[in-house]
Amino acid sequence: MEFHVSLVGRVDLTGQIYRQIKAAVLDGRLRTGEALPPTRELARRLSVSRNTVSAAYDRLTAEGFVAGRTGSGTYVLPGGFDRPAQAADAQRIRPAKTWERIRVPQMDPSIPDFDFRPGIPDVRLFPYAAWRRLLAHWFRTSSVGSPMYADPAGHAGLRRALARHVGVSRAVRASADDVLVTSGAQQAFDLIGRVLIEPGTCVAVEDPGYPPPRQLFRALGAKVVGVPVDAEGILVDRIPGNARIVYVTPSHQFPLGMPMSLPRRTALLEWAERVGAVVVEDDYDSEFRFSGRPIEPLQSLDRAGRVIYVGSMSKVLLPTLRVGFLIAPRSLHTALRAAKYVVDLHTSLPLQAALAAFIEEGLLARHIRRARNDYAARYARISSMLQQDFADLLEPVAVTAGLHLAAMLPPDADDESICERAGANGVGILPLSPYRRAKGSPGLVLGYGGIAVPDIAEGLRRLHACLTR
Numbered sequence: 001m002e003f004h005v006s007l008v009g010r011v012d013l014t015g016q017i018y019r020q021i022k023a024a025v026l027d028g029r030l031r032t033g034e035a036l037p038p039t040r041e042l043a044r045r046l047s048v049s050r051n052t053v054s055a056a057y058d059r060l061t062a063e064g065f066v067a068g069r070t071g072s073g074t075y076v077l078p079g080g081f082d083r084p085a086q087a088a089d090a091q092r093i094r095p096a097k098t099w100e101r102i103r104v105p106q107m108d109p110s111i112p113d114f115d116f117r118p119g120i121p122d123v124r125l126f127p128y129a130a131w132r133r134l135l136a137h138w139f140r141t142s143s144v145g146s147p148m149y150a151d152p153a154g155h156a157g158l159r160r161a162l163a164r165h166v167g168v169s170r171a172v173r174a175s176a177d178d179v180l181v182t183s184g185a186q187q188a189f190d191l192i193g194r195v196l197i198e199p200g201t202c203v204a205v206e207d208p209g210y211p212p213p214r215q216l217f218r219a220l221g222a223k224v225v226g227v228p229v230d231a232e233g234i235l236v237d238r239i240p241g242n243a244r245i246v247y248v249t250p251s252h253q254f255p256l257g258m259p260m261s262l263p264r265r266t267a268l269l270e271w272a273e274r275v276g277a278v279v280v281e282d283d284y285d286s287e288f289r290f291s292g293r294p295i296e297p298l299q300s301l302d303r304a305g306r307v308i309y310v311g312s313m314s315k316v317l318l319p320t321l322r323v324g325f326l327i328a329p330r331s332l333h334t335a336l337r338a339a340k341y342v343v344d345l346h347t348s349l350p351l352q353a354a355l356a357a358f359i360e361e362g363l364l365a366r367h368i369r370r371a372r373n374d375y376a377a378r379y380a381r382i383s384s385m386l387q388q389d390f391a392d393l394l395e396p397v398a399v400t401a402g403l404h405l406a407a408m409l410p411p412d413a414d415d416e417s418i419c420e421r422a423g424a425n426g427v428g429i430l431p432l433s434p435y436r437r438a439k440g441s442p443g444l445v446l447g448y449g450g451i452a453v454p455d456i457a458e459g460l461r462r463l464h465a466c467l468t469r
Contacts, residue, residue: 017056112428114459118404118447134354152340154181155352161359185312185324204243208435226437233260251286257399273304285315289401290376305329378448403449415442421466
């Protein structure tokens, strides 16, 4: 048969010929027993030297795709696929059905003119000079230390530093042995799920709530059930009796923003102890508290060993660092460490060492104080304008910490359409409805980590125009 080879440019000509013939054999366009063009003929057609074609044929022969017959030519050997490419595509390998249902959101690299997207810290506040100094130190040959892989639980110095940090800042009761360093909070949830979830395990999550853990638990084989929240947090009496894991964001509910009241936290812990369930506490941005008394975490109230506390550096420092941690009851230490080992051995060691020094030198505490004041000013400005200019359009949910607030729309509003109009007007903002599993009131989720105070007024003015169309 006539086989077509085409060359692009004059670079790696042998490689181009080799790859095209190999692809033709593998997808069935060249079948077992068919002859390749003689080297002299193919070289003439391609305007290349005969040696170039011979080298490609020699490579194909060495790899077992073709074989030469003395005085006859070069022929395709058995081992290819004697069917057309479209047939192979129809029988392609398919993932488990769980993964066909999960959609990865499109990451738009562009930044809106007025960025009210939630969960985004202000990268301009990060102390880059100090971080570069520490990271450069730990990337020196003399500082890296052993070339062997490290403890899956994490760098010993970082585990000590994190235990002290959350002990002082959040009253979390933990020693370095209780801390396990992860590649972001999402990996912490993955490890927890691997250790605790069996097929059919009932996992309760807040509704509305943060989607990634919900999707992860379902992918691990859990039956995920949404539980409504009100102004005090998750409705404990609505948690299914057979739930064995409850995922909550008690210090700053995501996405509504209110903290879980003390009576509700007490009720949740009593329920968990009574039924033998585990409470996964996601404390993702409570360091940025700007009013009211600090909310005591569930972990510090827990006396029965039912709470696993998860923290993250994504909001505190930078999302791109991908450093998180979990603090678990002692009974889970061995299993969680083993799970971390089989998932990725350990988180980047130089990164962990640099972060440990960053904390020990007081740089983290200093950064949090500076950022907290900045975010408090942004929240105050947004809250004031919402109350003054949006009284009939939005009902803000009062918050005392974090990097975002929610505002409820009238029941007949279409929050997704509003956000699309806002985006076209240069305003980045997210609707509330995608965070819900059950039907509920529409709303908007406004972040203030990505927008400076001087830009807030114009951004909200543009948003107002989208609400009054």
